Amino acid sequence: MLTAVLLVILMTATFVSNDILNAQMVESEFENAKNLIRTIDNEIEELLFKPGSSSVIQASFTNILPGYHESNQDIDILVEDESSSQAYINESIKMNEFTFTGRRVFGGEYNYSLKGGSYLLAPINNGSLGRIYFSKPDKLQVLLDYHRVLYALTGKIYFINSQSGNYSLHNTVELVCVELEFGEFSSSDNSVIVVQNHRDELPIAKDIDGDFTISVISPNDNRTISLSEMGGDPLLPTVLTLYQITIKISVLGG
DSSP states (O other): OHHHHHHHHHHHHHHHHHHHHHHHHHHHHHHHHHHHHHHHHHHHHHHTTOTTOEEEEEEOOSSOEEEEEOOSOEEEEEEEETTTOOEEEEEEEEOOEEEEEEEEOSSOOEEEEEESOSOSEEEGGGOOSOEEEEEESSEEEEEEEOOOEEEEEEEEEEEEOTTTOOEEEEEEEEEEEEEEEEEEEOOOSSEEEEEEEOOOOOOEEEEEOSOEEEEEEOSSOEEEEETTTTTOOTTSOEEEEEEEEEEEEEEEEO
16 A cells, blocks of 8 residues: 555655746746747848848747738728829738747736837837737747838928929838748758748839828727828928838748
8 A cells, every 4th residue: 555655655755846947947948939930030130121031040949839920901001182082002911920839838827028019019119019018818829920011201301293303302101011931841850941032123212291190900990190290291202111111931841
């Protein structure tokens, strides 16, 4: 009887020890995954204005799986005249996400951003295009999304009028957004993550007179700013440029 009790205690201790060891391995690899997703975000920022360029990142996956979520929801980008609501730009990007997911672990639920925030519209000098978001409903998960638009009033510059040949002073405004796309996903102990500026598309440029608003609209929120609110002069015409960038992510197993 004593031998049986001791055997049960030993088996229980072994299972608990293995669970603790596995949890520590998952936590360790997940810390590496958080650093890896920061690297991916940094590489995307480096590729923003380099159409056709790409970057390759070495990775190893045992307890963490790379993945993605292709959303059927959009973020709409609308630029329109302040008084007449005439639309100058009406574009949209998919709310897609890149993810790393770990195993189920013990502990409470928590959610927080490692980088960026949930804002839809922010100035370039005070915002991040990418948001790195950490959550644990039951499994560890870290997500990278680009559900926002950054704007900048870059100054004033003289442009020549193609009809009159005269120079006139203009405000210059830039908008930047990113849509994620996904290629092959087949992870292994020796994988490479390929990040590519996928589409060679020209930016959208508009010559706008008077004050106008920039609105960014998601299914759950919306944000708007006008030229005058960002410090531009509505008495001058404005050249507004939208950089709509598509980034493709693939994971190739070795």
